[in-house]
Amino acid sequence: LQHYTMLLSVCCHARDIDGALKVLTLLESRGLKADCMFYTTLVSACSKAGKVDLLFQIFHEMELHDVDPSVHTFGAMIDGCARAGQLPKAFGAYGIMISKNVKPDRVIFNTLINACSRAGAVQRAFDVLEDMKSEATPVKPDHVTYGALISACARGGEVEKALEVYESMRESNVKGSPECYTAIVHACSQKGELDYALTVYDHLKQDGVKPDEVFFSALIDVAGHSKDIEKAFSILNRMKNDGIKPGPVVYSSLMGVCSNLGEWEKALRVYEVMSSARLRPTVSTYNALMTALCEAKQFDKALSVLSDLKGAGLKPNQISYSILLRACEKEGKADQALELYLNARVEGIKPN
């Protein structure tokens, strides 16, 4: 069983669901019995791959084999339903859990809150918060709870409410994670509230939380939405002052800002800075650069960025080709469009 479980881990890590299922078949063909963790790992893999039906099939099989699902199993199920945008099913899984007398823990409640968040059911997320507090043995919100709630409000466009949650987090004894601060900064970006976002940066330091790259990336994005490209670039210096090296994550955001503001030459400069720092751009970095170039009618440069992308050993994605195809459309380059389209197909990219 240990060996098959290791094999399963490998498949799940590679996001190879079919392989993962084969491991189950193999294991059974050898007369072995999968245990709860094994099934839960499978359920989690389905969850990440968005395969809800398969997820329930595995759950069913688990029951057939008399393996009792644990709170982890239900957590993975609820999350899988949520990722697939199936809020009723998520609560359905929760109901099954209760009926089996499995006690919901904090992770379960956090998962439910996140499920509501993804479905845009902000009020319901707060209902879950009340539910957890009024359990027989009350479950206290933690940093994940706060992060999920802030994100729920931000997604629902309820920035004021997000701020309330954020403030109550800071008033509580719960120490926020960088995610919570990033979420509130992101909420600011909707309103172009650069000043408040920078205040959050001060809070974070006051609160003794170590900012990470994603946090700075969010700050850069807010500066971009406030159309302040100088501020966006200056965030890099703040990072360095905090002893954090700018990496591909922040450069990717910066590239996005340049692109949104039509600054294609600055975008190219960012690209050069990245290469001289020996940072590997991500696909989204390349996409942002191609967008900037296409909007500036620098189509040939955009094409050479595409070949850089491939040369770096990365795979262009659906977005990469959408950007270029749209540029072809605007400039009447039908032949090039067809060629790109055929390339995309050959590379296994499905049109949406």
Added chain:
RNA sequence: GAGUUGUCCACAUC
């Protein structure tokens, strides 16, 4: 060996 929160890039939707 298993479950939960954060950023950026095209399009579409509102």
